[in-house]
Amino acid sequence: MTYVSDDPLWWPAIDAFRLISYFVVASSTAVVYDWAFTFGQEIELIWSQRWSIMTFLYLGVRYLGVLYSVVNILWNLPLPTTDIG
Numbered sequence: 001m002t003y004v005s006d007d008p009l010w011w012p013a014i015d016a017f018r019l020i021s022y023f024v025v026a027s028s029t030a031v032v033y034d035w036a037f038t039f040g041q042e043i044e045l046i047w048s049q050r051w052s053i054m055t056f057l058y059l060g061v062r063y064l065g066v067l068y069s070v071v072n073i074l075w076n077l078p079l080p081t082t083d084i085g
Contacts, residue, residue, distance in 0.1 A: 024073060031066060 046058060 028069070028073075031069075 046055060049055065
C-alpha cells in the first residue's frame with residue numbers, strides 16, 4: 001500500500017524540486033535550439049578544418065558539458081518505488 005504524506009514541512013522542498021525541474025527543461029530546450037541553428041556552422045568551421053588545440057578545447061567545452069548534463073539528469077530521475085501493474 002502506498003503511503004502519501006501531507007506534512008506541510010515537505011512543501012518547500014517539493015516546490016524547490018519542481019522549480020529546479022522547470023529550469024532543467026528550459027536549459028535543455030535552449031541547448032537543443034542552439035544545436036539546431038548552429039550545427040551547420042559547426043561542421044563547416046570546426047569539423048572540416050585541421051585539428052588543433054583550439055578544436056579540442058571547443059569540443060571539450062561543447063560536448064563534455066552536455067554529456068555531464070545528460071548523465072546528471074538520468075542519475076536524478078525518480079524511479080518508481082511501488083509495484084504497478
